[in-house]
Amino acid sequence: MISEIIQPLFLLIIFIQLSITTSQNNDRVALLALKQTWKDTPLKWNDGSDPCGDWVGITCNNSRVTQIVLTSAGLTGGLPGDIGQLTELEYLDLSYNDLGGTLTTEITKLVKLTNLILIGCNLIGTIPSNIGNLASLTDLSLNNNRFTGTIPASVGKLNNLYWLDLSVNQLTGSLPVSPGLDMLTSAGHFHLGDNKLSGDIPPSLFNSDMKLIHLLLDNNHLTGKIPSTLGLVQSLDTIRLDRNSLSGDVPSNINNLTNVHEMYLSNNILTGLVPNLTGMEALYYLDLSNNTFAQSNVPLWFSTLPSLTTLKMQNTNLVGELPAALFSIPQLQNVDISNNLINGSLDISANPSKQLEHVNLQNNLITDFRQRSQYTTELILVNNPICAESGASNRFCVVPTDVTPTSYMSPRSNCKSSCGAHLIQSPNCRCAYPFTGHFFFKATAFSSVNNETIYDSLYDYLKSFFQADASFVDSLSLSNPTRDLNNYLVIKLEVFPNGKKSFDVNEIGSVSSALSQQTVKPNNDFNTYTFIAEIYILGPGVAKSNTGIIIGSIVGGCVLVVLLVIAGLYALRQKGRAERAVQQSQPFAHWDPAGGTGGVPQLKGARSFTFEELSKYTGKFSETSEIGAGGYGNVYKGSLPNGQLIAIKRARTGSTQGGLEFKTEIELLSRVHHKNVVGLIGFCFDQDEQMLVYEYIVNGTLKDILSGRSGIRLDWMRRLKIALGAARGLQYLHDLADPPIIHRDVKTNNILLDQRLVAKVADFGLSKPLSDDNMSHVTTQVKGTLGYMDPEYYMTQQVTEKSDVYSFGIVMLELITARNPIHKGRHIVREVKQVMNKNKELYNLHEVLDPTIGSGSQLKGLERFVDLSLKCVEERGNQRPSMSEVVKELEVIMTMVGLSPDNEPSPSTSATYEGAGKNNSDHPYSNETLFAYSGSFPHLKLDQK
Structure with missing residues (x-):
């Protein structure tokens, strides 16, 4: 009797054990397939080690893979379907790798996945139609790729989803509802901007059960009216519907959204009267500019928004006098109501905001101006009647020149020594290879790019964050705040290693994954952000190759053979180094006039690159780095060790015409240094290759x-x-x-x-x-x-x-x-x-x-x-x-x-061309229409997750 019970139990135990072993083997097989597909995987990713014990970026539980986090690891080669075998995988973050290829449908088998983060991976094709199978997802971040097609309706099945970011792709079609986005009532973030979405915004998209915080639909092709159901979503903090083709009246219940801090409705074709925003007391950034509103009196609510920092209403058909109380709002910084019908007297004399920096009222009908005697705010009254009167102040009646963006850097260091090639000094005066990237803040509470105090607060936060969570970080810096074409605030971040010249792969992954996962949460002055991590070139002595380290017992004559081979390889390597040294000092020592390239070029200041260098900067000239092709050859995008983006124009082998063009461009561009001429950084004449290295020009061709x-x-x-x-x-x-x-x-x-x-x-x-x-x-x-x-x-x-x-x-x-x-x-x-x-x-x-x-x-x-x-x-x-x-x-x-x-400086009046624009990160152009690139970067997001 007992044996009859024990035997089935014993068989069941054996079956369970075999199942576990089989699953573990499946995980190992899947990881080996990833290793085989990806180029330049980290050290210890070899057949002989334990993935759950030794492999960088792999986390396991009971010998089953549960997390893969390999951000900024330099991976290429696509995402193979074998990943679908990792059935216990809960967390996948491969952001900032140039993977390329499509997002395999096998990924939808990972039903335990909670976070799918593939930011800036150069993925193409469509998002899998059955993405809704990933019912456990809380974070779906596929932004800054090249996805096409529509947003799958099955996304509505992701009931646990909190963060949805599909921005900066090439998605088309309408917003999916019933089923679709309307079913995601627990979601806090819809980041869908910078795509090609079209059609109306469906009224059923919004409902009162939603907990939506960010609605970002900017820079699409959306048409029709703004649905009144938007006013039902009381939790909204940020609304960006700008740069679409929305029409009709703004819903009258828009002022129900009393928690909204930022609202952008600019650059549409909205009609009707300017909306009534009375009661939106949390609002601090408002932009309704460039619409076709009916002629409206200056709204009374202008002066009743106590939190307002920025008011942009240019070209909105406003009529009447501006209330003096508007300029007394305590936090007010920037007012732009140009190109309207503002008339009468302008009064900024009654206790104006101490933070007020800029007031633009050009192209209006203002006849009088009352001010305090020590008025220092930048005020523009060009093309108002007041400027036509005799004795009018020239200061307010002339368009000011563009303010040079602040040269802000925090902290400011006073290092006396300098670093070697490609090394950068940290704030602690140590030379190292920093991890570099850019924050893109999409909805700031402030408008000025010169607000150094608020940047200092961001620096203090980041410093404390990295000191608490990353002992391998020595220091960091913030610099170069600017506004891009989308009016996003862009700030450069550099993070320096502690006690050595370069981070290792694991450390880079920790820093960049913290940014991709939104672990970094500055204060509400900066609100939601995206981040692009630049390609990180490991410094000398830091291993990254995936070549296995073969260890064995070699006896007798085998030892001698190995030693002889090593000695031979070392000699060849030294010979190669000597030849490369000659190549660097005399890059045209082997220039071949018979090859159709003419005599040795006469150069002035262009840098010589080796083939190996440019191969490294472009991921071995991978297909994913190719950004164009013309009669001359192909053009590739790359990144120098200092983070500067470059475009490399590579001639086709044996092209006589290409050789002539190559020589001509080197000779001419090496002498040309001008803001309005694309800059030549260098060239390669090595291993029968002819390549030109240019600035990378972000927005492509006119x-x-x-x-x-x-x-x-x-x-x-x-x-x-x-x-x-x-x-x-x-x-x-x-x-x-x-x-x-x-x-x-x-x-x-x-x-x-x-x-x-x-x-x-x-x-x-x-x-x-x-x-x-x-x-x-x-x-x-x-x-x-x-x-x-x-x-x-x-x-x-x-x-x-x-x-x-x-x-x-x-x-x-x-x-x-x-x-x-x-x-x-x-x-x-x-x-x-x-x-x-x-x-x-x-x-x-x-x-x-x-x-x-x-x-x-x-x-x-x-x-x-x-x-x-x-x-x-x-x-x-x-x-x-x-x-x-x-x-x-x-x-x-x-x-x-x-x-x-x-x-812009004129050649006839300025002698400042030499060196102009040397620090721009732009791209060049070959002799065909090569670039249709719109300046997008891998975007992340910032908020309370």
């Missing part, structure tokens, strides 16, 4: 932006600045470069825009220097781009500076029309001339103007701009202006529209 592919919208003012910047770059090449340079391929594809939309002329593969013997023209085979090519050059084969002027005239017409030079078989010059009528408003060009440029009074100076562009495209070169004349006329036009042309 062509891509005008076509709408980048998602960046350019109004008339920005287009004027871009035109002036590009013109100054060409003027520099023609007048101040030594020798003068004819570009020969000016076009919108070859004008790049950095993160501040500063124009940079690029691609000098076809350029020609003017010799001392002939300073007027160069006789050469006709080359260029159809539509931009000077007809006189085409006929005579003599290229002159006026050939660039003709091409620039085409660029100017393209700037206002956003059409290709040849559109439906018709040239852009002919199209403009055929519809132009100088006796009508805007020369009757409405039908050919780009609809996104603006209209009517917003296009002041456009007629003069058109006149200039048509002068540039005269058929005969001697009838065209010079680039210096073009620059001067563009400066006059900018002054007409109220912009200061001195925001």
Whole structure:
């Protein structure tokens, strides 16, 4: 009887034991598959060690893998389906690795997963439609990848989800509801901005049971009305619906949201009266700018919001006098109500806020100004009647030049010694390789980038955080606060290792995972954030290779053989080092004129890189680092050890034409240093490779932006600045470069825009220097781009500076029309001339103007701009202006529209070009339309999780 009971129990125990052993083996097999797929896995990831005991980034429970945290580990190679075998996995964070590939559907088998964090992994394809199978998820962070397709409706099954971040992707389609996002009543965060989502915001998306804190839908293609159901979500803290195409009235119950601190509804096409926000006493940042509201009286609630720090209402059709009490709100810092119908008297005399820094009221109808005698706030009253009166203060009636962003750094160190190559001094004056990245604060309580006191408080918090949780951190610094195109506050972070020059992989993972997991929580002044960790290059002596360390018992003659092999390898290595030393000191010692590259280039300041260096900086020129391809070759994105982003233009092997372009660009760009010309960092002429290393220009080509592919919208003012910047770059090449340079391929594809939309002329593969013997023209085979090519050059084969002027005239017409030079078989010059009528408003060009440029009074100076562009495209070169004349006329036009042309230095008035822009982290351009990159970074989020 007893045996009959014991036998089944014994068999059951054996079965359970076998099942456990099988599961453990499955985990091991899965991890080995990951190791096989990923490149450069950490040390000890080898077949002979125990993954649960030795492998960096792996956490186990009862020999089952429960966590994988490998952030900023330099992994590449995709995410294999084998990961679906790790059925006990609860936590997966692979952020800041250039994995590439798609998100495997096998991941939906990990039903115990609570945190899926894959930030900035360069993933493509669609989000798995059955993502809802991961019912235990509390954090789903897939932001800053390249996902396409729609948001899966099955996301509504994630009942435990608190954090949803799909921002900065290329997602399309409508917001899914019933089933979908409306079912996530426990979620605190919907971060869905910077995508291509379209359609209406469904009213059923919101309900009174929601606990939503952040609603971020900014910079999409959403249309229709803002649903009144939004007013039901009482828990909301931050609302970002800006930069969409939302229309109709703002819901009247919007002021029910009394807990909202920040609300952005700007850059839509909202109508009706300006909304009544009475009672929103927690509100400290409000932006309703650039909508089509009906003419509304200045709201009474302006002066009843006690927490207000920033009020932005430009171009909202407001009428009447501003209440003096508005400027007495204690925390008020920034008021922008420009381009309205504000009239009467401006009174800032009654106890104005001590924090008030900036008041912009230009383009209004103000006739009087009352102030205190010691008024120091920046006030702009340009284009108000008061400025037309005699004796008006020039101080308030002139557009101030852009304030240079603060050179803030905390803490400030006074180190006397300097560091070697690539090493950076810590605040404690120790030389090391810091972990570097950038915070992107999406909704700050303050508006000024020069608020050093508040940055100091952030530094104090971060310092205490790392001191408490990371003994391997010596010190840190914060620096370079700026505002990007999305008005996000960007701050650079550097973290330095303790007692050594470099962090190891485990330490880097600890620091970066703390940021990806939102463990860092500064105060509410900074609110929600994202973070990008730059590629970390390990310092000397820090092992990272996944090559196994083979240990065995070698006896007898085997020992001798091994020693001889080692000695031989050492000799070869020393020989290689010697050869590389020669290569660095004499990079063109083996330059081959017979290869079609001509004589040895004459360089000025360009740095020589070895092939191994550039291979390392680009992940061995992996497909995931490739950002473009053209006739010359491929272009790759990389990062130098100091964190600077670079773009590497790699010629195809055996390309004679490429060799000539290679030499030309090195020779010309090594001599050129100008804010409006893309900078050459260096080159590689090693192992039969020809590579150029440029700045990485964040926002890509003007062509891509005008076509709408980048998602960046350019109004008339920005287009004027871009035109002036590009013109100054060409003027520099023609007048101040030594020798003068004819570009020969000016076009919108070859004008790049950095993160501040500063124009940079690029691609000098076809350029020609003017010799001392002939300073007027160069006789050469006709080359260029159809539509931009000077007809006189085409006929005579003599290229002159006026050939660039003709091409620039085409660029100017393209700037206002956003059409290709040849559109439906018709040239852009002919199209403009055929519809132009100088006796009508805007020369009757409405039908050919780009609809996104603006209209009517917003296009002041456009007629003069058109006149200039048509002068540039005269058929005969001697009838065209010079680039210096073009620059001067563009400066006059900018002054007409109220912009200061001195925001960008002019070659004729400044000698500060040498070294300009050397610290920018921008990218270059090759001879095709290579870049459609919109400046996005791997984003994280900050709040109470």
